[in-house]
């Protein structure tokens with residue numbers, strides 16, 4: 027393998043980047059979380075940054091539940107409109123500060139809704155928009171952006187449908203459903219929540235022009251295949267909403283198949299088990315090799331983009347012993363459309379630059395291929411606006427990549 031030492035930290039930081047898969051509730055700043063907990067008067071396991079890093083937001087986790095543990099605190103902090111706006115603003119600024127010029131933060135409004143306190147699906151999504159929009163305006167008014175030496179910053183919001191999300195995760199919104207006779211079954215509760223979410227998302231996009239650009243399906247994958255949410259996705263599909271699905275993160279290739287065939291997925295969150303025939307449990311799949319091969323070919327050919335989150339996969343999947351075992355190498359080998367993402371800046375203790383560094387240090391990625399990967403982060407984004415605007419902006423970003431590469435002595439593009 028050719029060593030890729032030419033990719034310096036300075037180059038990685040300066041090259042234009044995107045993050046198409048980042049959870050707002052997994053990406054808070056720790057000092058802000060502490061300040062928000064004090065403001066809302068709820069308990070944290072520690073009120074210091076070091077304490078929270080030791081007890082909750084670690085570098086390695088024992089299991090997926092261990093990884094998800096911290097979300098109960100971040101979601102509690104975000105059940106407040108001002109806090110949502112602040113967290114969204116800070117998330118955009120943190121990205122801008124490391125050369126990221128496009129983000130698509132995602133979260134499930136259902137987890138934050140508390141109607142008695144003014145938090146509805148719509149107000150919660152709108153608060154996120156306000157924070158992101160403020161950060162965007164500030165950034166795009168900088169002299170180096172106005173004079174064209176840095177690309178503009180843009181964003182879109184992805185609203186999530188939720189699968190099961192742990193015994194403590196039920197928000198006041200879900201608790202209300204569970205208490206009512208009509209929705210005693212969990213799947214119905216989750217689906218009803220997701221339907222209300224997608225309708226609110228489409229409504230405020232159309233009525234207020236708020237850039238809710240797509241929907242996602244998050245939470246515990248096993249036992250909740252994407253097909254169970256197909257009505258939610260059909261509603262989004264009919265209303266020109268883009269679609270991504272957490273699929274193949276903790277469940278086999280059938281989940282990816284359903285995401286594509288039943289949920290019209292434009293992109294896939296993780297897509298990890300697209301390459302593992304041992305994870306297929308559907309008895310109807312008799313020739314597993316052919317099934318996987320057909321699916322890989324289909325995903326690659328349609329350029330269905332896989333949102334790759336290396337650190338997060340290593341933290342939640344004990345089967346991946348070292349980064350070099352990650353199926354990312356198969357994705358690269360098959361020349362699939364991939365985009366490097368963080369998943370959760372706080373919970374995974376990472377940044378976009380760090381994820382690129384990991385990818386470039388551990389896999390053989392030549393400059394031309396790197397440029398393709400970077401470009402997919404813009405071309406396959408759910409950009410809010412006219413296609414011509416998106417195209418011009420993506421071209422501008424790729425041109426900036428060339429300029430930065432040249433500055434850092436990378437010429438074989």
Ligand SMILES: [Zn+2]
Pocket residue numbers: 047049244272295369
């Ligand atoms: Zn995710």
